[in-house]
Amino acid sequence: MERADAARNRAALLAAATELIRERGIDAVSIDDVAAAAGVGKGTVFRRFGDKAGLIQAVVDSTAASWHQVASLDVRTAGEFAGQLFDHVLASLPLVIAVERTSARSCEANFQLTVDRLARLVGSTFNAHALLAVLRGEQIAFLLDQGMTADEIRAGVISLADTLAAGV
Amino acid sequence: MERADAARNRAALLAAATELIRERGIDAVSIDDVAAAAGVGKGTVFRRFGDKAGLIQAVVDSTAASWHQVASLDVRTAGEFAGQLFDHVLASLPLVIAVERTSARSCEANFQLTVDRLARLVGSTFNAHALLAVLRGEQIAFLLDQGMTADEIRAGVISLADTLAAGV
DNA sequence: GTAGCAACCGGACCGACGGTCCGCTTATTG
DNA sequence: CAATAAGCGGACCGTCGGTCCGGTTGCTAC
Structure with a gap:
């Protein structure tokens, strides 16, 4: 079972990443950007998603684009x-x-x-x-x-x- | 007119870059690698070719791939x-x-x-x-x-x- | 309620990379 | 041979993806 704060952070990260990539394109979005926009630390991103590719994959899987x-x-x-x-x-x-x-x-x-x-x-x-x-x-x-x-x-x-x- | 040593370096860089990319693929080749392989300083690469894209373009133009x-x-x-x-x-x-x-x-x-x-x-x-x-x-x-x-x-x-x- | 614990968090830190800068060297020319 | 401009190299910088660890916090058992 995922802890409540962890789940909240996951959702915040996905939302932040989705929006940033949509409006700027992936090349202009760093992991630090996403973490900051979601209001969490950078380490949290990697804990949740492993690496940048994992985050993007999760973003896409959570949308209609997969x-x-x-x-x-x-x-x-x-x-x-x-x-x-x-x-x-x-x-x-x-x-x-x-x-x-x-x-x-x-x-x-x-x-x-x-x-x-x-x-x-x-x-x-x-x-x-x-x-x-x-x-x-x-x-x-x-x-x-x-x-x-x-x-x-x-x-x-x-x-x-x-x-x-x-x-x- | 291009100075003799400059021409020599250009040729050495093109040769080194071509070989390295051919054998490792672009993702495993950094500018430092190319400079080292050609036996010149890193600054020389940028002086000659502007940036990484310029170097690669030059490499391709010097082969049958362009x-x-x-x-x-x-x-x-x-x-x-x-x-x-x-x-x-x-x-x-x-x-x-x-x-x-x-x-x-x-x-x-x-x-x-x-x-x-x-x-x-x-x-x-x-x-x-x-x-x-x-x-x-x-x-x-x-x-x-x-x-x-x-x-x-x-x-x-x-x-x-x-x-x-x-x-x- | 509270004590204990595992999961979680944040951000300092690291190595690699592309690119810049500048003091020194050297080919060229007259 | 002297003057000079072109060239050189490598120390340095900012950024980025990714790691690490000391402190924190949600959860559970009593």
């Missing part, structure tokens, strides 16, 4: 799936980018699940990974930066998914 | 182009990954050139970026890590490029 949420989407076509994935990523871009940059844990179980599911829809594991490469947070941020609109990207992703699925 | 080289490839079909790109990336994986991780300079002129050329072959700018996303060093390293062979990836890339081109 593969866990994605794995339970109900969906028929490749295009539909890709569209949903895109919406998930876009809604939490800074968080997704943060987790991409810090964790090797994309290899977790739920990610594999998503890959397999996608592979069935688009004909091959390679194509599944190709689609996911296009859906990476950094890729989408880059395209937005290039001046593409979210709608254009969304359409492109869906069209790509359907094109791949058509060859099956 | 967009500059790629832009001058002579090629007919999307698949052929993609295959050549893949070979370039694979041959210098650690270098490509290094430059991806450190520079915002992927937006340089030669990169744009490649995007435009590819866009003509595969029908849209979005599709061009999608292909390039799949050809990123980190993506390829990830797939290799997952157990795919280079040949499988190469085939997948070419097939993807041709599929996209077919829709034009």
Whole structure:
């Protein structure tokens, strides 16, 4: 059982980290920042979450941006799936980018699940990974930066998914 | 005109950096390492190359891994182009990954050139970026890590490029 | 209530890294 | 050979992720 103060601190840290990353992006957020914003000492962060990657993973898992949420989407076509994935990523871009940059844990179980599911829809594991490469947070941020609109990207992703699925 | 000793140091630094990155990967190579390996002081590195990103850019530009080289490839079909790109990336994986991780300079002129050329072959700018996303060093390293062979990836890339081109 | 204990806390501390600075050295030129 | 500007090296700095430990506090058993 987790002590009451510990639970309070965990919640405060998650909230602080989420907000800071959302508004500044992971590169401009240090652990000290998060600890200060949550009103706790730095040691507490590491006690709770192990390391920076652990904190970010916990943040993402506590939001709609994790593969866990994605794995339970109900969906028929490749295009539909890709569209949903895109919406998930876009809604939490800074968080997704943060987790991409810090964790090797994309290899977790739920990610594999998503890959397999996608592979069935688009004909091959390679194509599944190709689609996911296009859906990476950094890729989408880059395209937005290039001046593409979210709608254009969304359409492109869906069209790509359907094109791949058509060859099956 | 660059002084003789300066030129010698530049060459030594490029050689040292190239070798170290190739054998250890960028994450395990610090500027101090490079300076020591080249037998010069740390200040010299920054005098010559400005910052770490500048050094890596210079390393890549001095090899076959840069967009500059790629832009001058002579090629007919999307698949052929993609295959050549893949070979370039694979041959210098650690270098490509290094430059991806450190520079915002992927937006340089030669990169744009490649995007435009590819866009003509595969029908849209979005599709061009999608292909390039799949050809990123980190993506390829990830797939290799997952157990795919280079040949499988190469085939997948070419097939993807041709599929996209077919829709034009 | 209170005593005892384990879990917890905070922040001083550490090593590594990218980057700066400046007094000394050296290649170059006339 | 003298003058000078370019170059050099490594001590130094600020920041960051991560560790450590002496003091504190929530919980439980009596």
